[in-house]
Amino acid sequence: MKLEVKTVTKEFKGKIAVKNFSMAMQSGECVGLIGPNGAGKSTLLKMIADIIDPSDGEIVIDGKKIMKMKKEIGYLPQYPNFYQWMSAQETLRFMGELSGLSKDHLTKAIPKILSRVGLSKDADSKVGSFSGGMKQRLGIAQALLHKPSLLLMDEPVSALDPIGRREVLNLINDIKKETTILFSTHLLGDAEEICDRFIIIKNGEKIEDATIMDLLSRNDVKKISVEVASKNEQWIKAVKEFNFVKNVEVLGNKVEIEVENVQLNKKKLLESVLEHHVDLVKFEIKSGSLEDIFLKLVVEK
Numbered sequence: 001m002k003l004e005v006k007t008v009t010k011e012f013k014g015k016i017a018v019k020n021f022s023m024a025m026q027s028g029e030c031v032g033l034i035g036p037n038g039a040g041k042s043t044l045l046k047m048i049a050d051i052i053d054p055s056d057g058e059i060v061i062d063g064k065k066i067m068k069m070k071k072e073i074g075y076l077p078q079y080p081n082f083y084q085w086m087s088a089q090e091t092l093r094f095m096g097e098l099s100g101l102s103k104d105h106l107t108k109a110i111p112k113i114l115s116r117v118g119l120s121k122d123a124d125s126k127v128g129s130f131s132g133g134m135k136q137r138l139g140i141a142q143a144l145l146h147k148p149s150l151l152l153m154d155e156p157v158s159a160l161d162p163i164g165r166r167e168v169l170n171l172i173n174d175i176k177k178e179t180t181i182l183f184s185t186h187l188l189g190d191a192e193e194i195c196d197r198f199i200i201i202k203n204g205e206k207i208e209d210a211t212i213m214d215l216l217s218r219n220d221v222k223k224i225s226v227e228v229a230s231k232n233e234q235w236i237k238a239v240k241e242f243n244f245v246k247n248v249e250v251l252g253n254k255v256e257i258e259v260e261n262v263q264l265n266k267k268k269l270l271e272s273v274l275e276h277h278v279d280l281v282k283f284e285i286k287s288g289s290l291e292d293i294f295l296k297l298v299v300e301k
């Protein structure tokens with residue numbers, strides 16, 4: 001299975017929600033579509049799910065128009081709409097029949113899928129009594145009923161409490177072993193836990209498409225911060241003379257040292273601290289977390 005989104009734009013009455021957006025995904029990948037509120041994530045996922053049409057560009061699976069490949073796609077909307085008075089089993093039967101699945105198929109598939117999402121014991125309980133995590137797991141079951149090869153999920157964990165979030169993240173981690181997944185979130189932490197690759201969207205445009213390792217190395221903050229109890233001018237002078245030191249910034253009792261390679265240069269710097277009897281408070285390697293990188297990308301680009 002190969003999904004290709006080719007220079008897709010979506011305009012709503014003069015407002016561009018997704019602009020000139022391209023991406024591709026292969027079988028077996030789990031990709032996080034990350035962006036702040038209003039970035040265009042839901043719009044993009046709805047176009048891939050063939051719920052709305054692009055204003056321009058095209059989306060294909062294995063080279064064929066998405067319209068003809070709907071069977072390959074499972075979709076969990078941001079706000080799944082369940083009837084509170086139906087049981088889990090009735091909900092899946094109702095939704096399955098609405099999407100054209102046969103009664104026979106559903107009779108066999110529903111118990112399996114309920115077990116897959118950990119809701120076997122709750123098959124006959126009313127959805128109205130379900131927790132947020134259980135509802136979301138039922139939504140995932142509905143999206144998987146027809147055994148799609150690509151599962152699209154719109155903010156599957158954003159509205160959940162920590163327990164529900166854990167339940168759903170564990171389930172997604174399990175499902176990704178057998179299904180290709182594209183899911184949106186505004187929290188990098190959620191994606192970091194389950195995805196191999198991130199696509200960052202802002203104001204409808206793609207601003208990054210990278211693996212965790214790419215992102216970390218491309219946005220590496222090569223700085224060591226040394227906090228001292230009292231300033232030692234001689235040591236600062238010595239630090240400036242190291243050929244691997246690119247910049248030194250003194251901010252009160254903190255000395256921020258930009259180096260060529262943190263891993264290779266940290267030992268020499270620490271040795272110099274000891275040699276000059278610097279009254280050390282803190283020696284810190286300032287490598288940016290993914291969250292810092294994400295904020296930098298989303299705020300600055």
Ligand SMILES: Nc1ncnc2c1ncn2[C@@H]1O[C@H](COP(=O)(O)OP(=O)(O)OP(=O)(O)O)[C@@H](O)[C@H]1O
Nearest residue numbers: 012015016017035036037038039040041042043044
């Ligand atoms: N049906 C619509 N009519 C008009 N504007 C729309 C419509 N759907 C989305 N938009 C606009 O398009 C932009 C992108 O919205 P979208 O819902 O895709 O963003 P999102 O990244 O999913 O945000 P959120 O996390 O808040 O759901 C927003 O400015 C939104 O107001």
